Amino acid sequence: MTNLTIEKASLAQALGIVTRAVSSRPTLAALGTVLLKSEDGRLRLTTTNLEIGLSYWLEAHMDGDLAIALPARTFSDMVGALEGGSDVHIHANGERKATVKSGSSRTVLNGMDTEEFPPLPEILGNEALVLTLVSSEVRDAIRQVAFAASTDDMRPILQGVQVEMDQYSLRLAATDGFRLAVRTLQMPAPAAKPTRFAISAAALKELARILPDSQETFRLYSLKNRNQLAFRTGDVELVTQLLEGNFPDYKVIIPKSAKLKVTLATDELLKACKQVEIIAREGGHVAKFTFTPTTDEKGSLIVSAQSEVTGSSEIQVPLHKLDGPGLNIVFNVRFLKDVLEAVKTKEITFEANAGNTPAVIRPLNGEDYLYVVMPMSQN
16 A cells, blocks of 8 residues: 655656657557556656657655556546646555545546556666767757658668767768758767667657757666667656668768759748748649859749649749859758758758759758758659
């Protein structure tokens, strides 16, 4: 028999994080639950969908040991609906039921045997590799890369992000076969040895959500004799499987030079892409980019789209500089919008050779980031 008292706001925040690992349609009943367990004087909440596992440690007052698995969505919704800032009192008597009280509310939840809950690996004592990284830098890098990963279940390795580490740098790369995003970071401390692995883009997106936007550090753990990684930031831990398979050699598709080099404002091109997309979405998201040299060397760019259903759109985008010949090139406008929303600098460079070869977008005088995008057929 255990009585537990915990602050409502803290419990609601923790549930908001860990329930993201709960499947909307779990294949096993236990995958729809959150495990509540006392651990070293604190309450640990854990969920998993077998691809990622999330844990959150909370301060709580307990008069005994607790271990019960409760329906995650129901428990989270119930806590969120409780009145004001009252504490939450949980009573468990070992019969797979928990009584939850707060203010004038009293709810009895049916739980499950904790032995049915899939165990997550113990981190401490099982580390093969430990790295300390800066939260805001990795958070930004994930957001600049993970969106380029594939969503096609037929090619699971492309649903991941390749992570490469040498002594002084960390590189993230993702591709869906039509575009490639690569971001390189400097390591805050030298890595013990070079390593390379692929990790689910979905798992990294969850990591980006829980990492603070600050210079705080967090730890990455590679586990002994397990095809798993763990990330620990503050009171939150994320565990995920490594992907099997060979990530493609993406370096071979990065153009070594460019005949056309253009400098322009990030927000101007993003605004044009958003406007043209309104028409382009009814025509396969196809947009045409027409670059023309001018005597003042600034050049001109017209972004256009047309659809038999909705009509046509044409937008003139101011350029800062154009060096090279004129060019007509067609893109999936969503692919450009994605990268422009990820770039943090006010200006970008656009580089291309022809209308049927990859183009490259880079931030101007910013982070070590590049984006390669394949054009569409102009027919």
